[in-house]
Amino acid sequence: MTDQTHRTAKLSVGEKTLDLPMYSGTLGPDVIDIRRLYADGDVFTFDPGYTSTGSCESAITFIDGDKGELLYRGYPIEQLAEKSFFIEVCYLLLYGELPTAAQLEDFENRVTNHTMLHDQMSYFFRGFRRDAHPMAIVCGVVGAMSAFYHDSTDIRDAWQREVASIRLIAKMPTIVAWAYKYSIGQPFVYPKNSLDYASNFLNMCFSVPAAEYTVDPILSRAMDRIFTLHADHEQNASTSTVRLASSSGANPFACIAAGVACLWGPAHGGANQACLEMLREIGTVDRIPEFIARAKDKNDPFKLMGFGHRVYKNFDPRAKVMKQSADEVLGLLGIENNPTLQVAKELEKIALEDEYFIEKKLYPNVDFYSGIILDAIGFPTSMFTPIFALARTVGWITQWKEMISDPQLKIGRPRQLYTGPTARDYVDVEKRG
Ligand code: SDX
Numbered sequence: 001m002t003d004q005t006h007r008t009a010k011l012s013v014g015e016k017t018l019d020l021p022m023y024s025g026t027l028g029p030d031v032i033d034i035r036r037l038y039a040d041g042d043v044f045t046f047d048p049g050y051t052s053t054g055s056c057e058s059a060i061t062f063i064d065g066d067k068g069e070l071l072y073r074g075y076p077i078e079q080l081a082e083k084s085f086f087i088e089v090c091y092l093l094l095y096g097e098l099p100t101a102a103q104l105e106d107f108e109n110r111v112t113n114h115t116m117l118h119d120q121m122s123y124f125f126r127g128f129r130r131d132a133h134p135m136a137i138v139c140g141v142v143g144a145m146s147a148f149y150h151d152s153t154d155i156r157d158a159w160q161r162e163v164a165s166i167r168l169i170a171k172m173p174t175i176v177a178w179a180y181k182y183s184i185g186q187p188f189v190y191p192k193n194s195l196d197y198a199s200n201f202l203n204m205c206f207s208v209p210a211a212e213y214t215v216d217p218i219l220s221r222a223m224d225r226i227f228t229l230h231a232d233h234e235q236n237a238s239t240s241t242v243r244l245a246s247s248s249g250a251n252p253f254a255c256i257a258a259g260v261a262c263l264w265g266p267a268h269g270g271a272n273q274a275c276l277e278m279l280r281e282i283g284t285v286d287r288i289p290e291f292i293a294r295a296k297d298k299n300d301p302f303k304l305m306g307f308g309h310r311v312y313k314n315f316d317p318r319a320k321v322m323k324q325s326a327d328e329v330l331g332l333l334g335i336e337n338n339p340t341l342q343v344a345k346e347l348e349k350i351a352l353e354d355e356y357f358i359e360k361k362l363y364p365n366v367d368f369y370s371g372i373i374l375d376a377i378g379f380p381t382s383m384f385t386p387i388f389a390l391a392r393t394v395g396w397i398t399q400w401k402e403m404i405s406d407p408q409l410k411i412g413r414p415r416q417l418y419t420g421p422t423a424r425d426y427v428d429v430e431k432r433g
Pocket of ligand 1: 049232233235236237266267268269271295296302303304305306307308309310311360362365366367
């Protein structure tokens with residue numbers, strides 16, 4: 001905790017006036033420490049959805065929602081997306097600093113040499129129906145890692161935490177690629193140590209034993225950038241899920257599986273699949289007003305997928321980079337006239353001029369353009385969220401390591417505002433009305 005300047009916030013609760021300590025971080029709003037509130041004031045705070053609650057102290061990622069700023073260990077996402085690459089970003093997130101050339105080579109070698117799965121795990125995939133959503137397979141197989149890698153499940157052992165981290169970052173591309181291959185009935189393709197992280201993933205997804213396959217460098221660069229843009233995002237729903245699961249001392253594989261499950265929701269990581277499906281349903285620019293009207297209609301549960309964000313109230317910097325990347329990739333592939341991209345651009349333009357979206361500060365988020373690139377690379381929409389999970393694994397792991405190594409770690413156990421029945425006696429069935 002930085003800046004213990006002993007400032008306090010005064011809170012009057014009935015006859016009591018409580019002095020609650022306040023702290024400042026290096027960036028962002030100050031916090032009010034309410035840990036003594038129940039003991040001293042006999043009241044809880046109430047913040048469903050955690051719109052005003054800081055759950056932890058963290059030094060990993062910072063978001064300024066008004067400025068549209070996203071920093072990984074202090075480095076702006078725009079610079080990392082342009083100048084860095086995912087394995088280097090993984091090192092930065094995990095260890096807090098950009099690596100030297102020697103550190104990067106060692107780290108990349110450690111990841112590369114952990115990309116294979118225990119071969120017995122291939123039977124897990126075969127237990128699923130072929131039409132299972134790949135997220136169901138990824139969630140199951142990641143959790144099952146705790147049944148195979150017992151030598152890296154003791155969270156009290158720093159070395160085991162390190163090994164588990166490398167294994168998860170290294171094996172997620174293999175798991176996600178094999179989930180895809182299983183869903184399309186093609187044989188699993190093993191990792192190749194000669195390929196970089198993104199190229200290895202694309203090769204495992206798109207190569208087949210019957211033909212030669214060379215990864216298109218345009219696509220691997222685009223894939224790598226998508227991984228970087230999705231790597232971490234402070235205390236979002238799935239990261240908070242990983243932290244809460246970790247607080248009980250559960251093993252890292254189980255905690256990451258919990259994060260995968262949470263990410264799947266369409267309000268969170270599932271939005272990239274839902275967004276492309278929405279753009280395809282809109283189909284042509286002339287149908288956009290119909291969908292804008294539905295998004296504004298209080299009686300219609302429809303929301304513009306890929307729009308809005310709890311934190312970003314100006315623009316999502318990742319969406320800006322993703323939009324540039326979509327233009328670049330589709331242009332290089334000669335499909336810049338992709339109708340879905342045209343609909344997305346026109347939808348963004350119309351929505352951003354509409355009073356409803358302006359007043360509610362709804363802008364495209366990371367999921368709005370990502371699906372267009374993933375579609376151009378060749379993925380079905382069902383693979384969009386598993387790819388998000390692949391990229392976010394380094395963020396989940398980094399947040400997990402930060403939490404587990406905190407000597408003041410406590411199990412997360414929120415309270416509630418109870419509005420149910422008061423105590424009452426049991427009534428025998430013969431006497432019930
Ligand atoms: C991710 O937290 C993270 O950091 C997440 C993420 C990450 O990297 O981990 O950034 C990844 O999850 C991005 C978000 C992907 N989800 C979507 O694109 C789904 C569509 N968006 C919405 O479901 C919504 O915007 C959320 C869930 C993203 C944010 O919801 P909030 O912060 O709880 O805001 P809200 O639902 O209270 O919305 C405020 C108002 C509401 O209207 P009122 O009740 O005030 O009248 O805006 C409306 C909402 O109805 N609104 C929308 C809308 N999003 C919000 N109306 C139409 N279309 C939308 N997309």
